[in-house]
Amino acid sequence: MATGADQVVGVGIVGLSGIIFTYYTLWLVILPFVDSDHVVQNFFPDRIYAVTIPVAAGVLLLVVLCAFIAVAKLKSKSKEKTN
Template sequence: MGASDKLLGGAMLLTAAVVFTYYTTWAMLLPFFDSSSEIHNFFPPREWAVRLPAMILLVGLFAIGTFVANTIIKENRKKARQARLRTA
């Protein structure tokens, strides 16, 4: 494992930790602060704490579905090509 792999892994871990901390503060801790508190200025409206992950989930499921469908189509084309070569 090279230094670039470790650097990339560290950057990904740091990004995940920052996103986790921000989202946890936004979704779980923000309701305990008074609505006039300055901390509310650092976060979008609370309904986006549900909408944003739902959208990300939908996009992720669409990407996975597209990848699987594309793989299946390519595999079927490859099998059809091989079957045509055997009969010819």
């Protein structure tokens, strides 16, 4: 069973994810239909960032994952040589 602290962290993560999802959805789906001089436009960056930020995050994730796999393989090969 999860402790109280684990539950609070879980609720926080789910809440933050929901806020990010809502913000991103508003940014991509609703904002194109709002006038460009409306005050709501000030709360969102340019739409080009809606594509570049997730792509950059995905590429960074792949680089970190590949580096982790490479380091793990190199360590396992060095262990085989010493045994």
